[in-house]
Amino acid sequence: MEKNLTTQVQSALDTIRPYLHADGGDVELVRVTEEGIVEVRLTGACVDCPMSQMTLRAGVERALMREVPSIRRVESVQ
Numbered sequence: 906m907e908k909n910l911t912t913q914v915q916s917a918l919d920t921i922r923p924y925l926h927a928d929g930g931d932v933e934l935v936r937v938t939e940e941g942i943v944e945v946r947l948t949g950a951c952v953d954c955p956m957s958q959m960t961l962r963a964g965v966e967r968a969l970m971r972e973v974p975s976i977r978r979v980e981s982v983q
C-alpha cells in the first residue's frame with residue numbers, strides 16, 4: 906500500500922496510544938491493504954481484556970476512519 910497512507914495510519918494510531926498505554930495496552934500496525942483494511946495487533950493488557958473488541962471498534966477503528974477517510978475497516982490479527 907502507498908507509503909503515505911501507511912504513514913497517515915501510523916500517525917492516527919499514535920494519537921490513541923496514550924489511552925491504551927494508560928490501561929497497560931498498545932496497538933501495533935501490521936499492514937494496510939489495497940482495499941483500505943487496516944490490520945492491527947493489540948498488545949499488552951489489551952490481549953486478554955474482555956473489552957478489546959469494543960476498544961478496537963469504538964476507539965481504534967473510529968479514530969482511524971476519522972483521520973484517514975479512505976480506511977474502510979480495522980481488523981485485529983494475531
